[in-house]
Amino acid sequence: MSAYRPEFEAALRLFARASEAMKAQGYGVPILVGGGAVELYSNSAITTGDFDIVTPRQEEFERQLVTLGFEKPQGLGHTPLGWVHPTLRLGFEIVSSTLYDGMADRDRVVLVDLGDDGEAAIVAIEDLIADRMGQYASGSAPEMLEQARRLYRLHADADRGYMEGRIRHESAGDYGVSDLEP
Numbered sequence: 001m002s003a004y005r006p007e008f009e010a011a012l013r014l015f016a017r018a019s020e021a022m023k024a025q026g027y028g029v030p031i032l033v034g035g036g037a038v039e040l041y042s043n044s045a046i047t048t049g050d051f052d053i054v055t056p057r058q059e060e061f062e063r064q065l066v067t068l069g070f071e072k073p074q075g076l077g078h079t080p081l082g083w084v085h086p087t088l089r090l091g092f093e094i095v096s097s098t099l100y101d102g103m104a105d106r107d108r109v110v111l112v113d114l115g116d117d118g119e120a121a122i123v124a125i126e127d128l129i130a131d132r133m134g135q136y137a138s139g140s141a142p143e144m145l146e147q148a149r150r151l152y153r154l155h156a157d158a159d160r161g162y163m164e165g166r167i168r169h170e171s172a173g174d175y176g177v178s179d180l181e182p
Contacts, residue, residue: 003043011051011090012040013117018064020118022057030055031099031109031121036090037128040112041151050082050091054123058094065092100127103169105162125155126163129180134170145179152180 004012015036019029032040035048055061062083070083070092082091099106100123108124123131132148135141152158164177 005044005047007088007090008039008044011088012120013114014068014085015051016114016118016120018061018068019120021064022061025060027057027060029121030061031123033123033128034095037123038147038151040122041125041128042154046147046150050093052093052095054096054099055094056097058097061094099123100131125151126158126166129163130166130170133167133175137171137174149180
């Protein structure tokens, strides 16, 4: 995994360890979405400051974070939902209990093998690009269009048909795959 920045790789390994602990207890594995998934799919060409996590078992996942040394920061400027590891500069936050409100195909989730640390579940590239396009379509995040386009260029093997439907859904029909192309 040497293509990634060291703190990102360390955070991904901690995520995998927490995921394995969840799996060992019979829970479904949490899924990495958002900026952390973007960094993974872009080989750290696009960096993030946090790991956004989807899990219906927030309390159990947070217990796992605590066992791995994560702390909940206090004070002004800190989100009440975020967790930080003292040696990393990346926060972890549970952002939802369902993957894109149930619209994403869970069978497309990618499992990344991190050796002794276990596996990390990552949202499919098509769903991630669609999410970026949805944020762009909302008008509140214009930078997301370029992020989606960069990811699309990096993953020419993505399922265009599936991605078209997801982008159309996330953007209320305003955008599609053709908007990712130059």
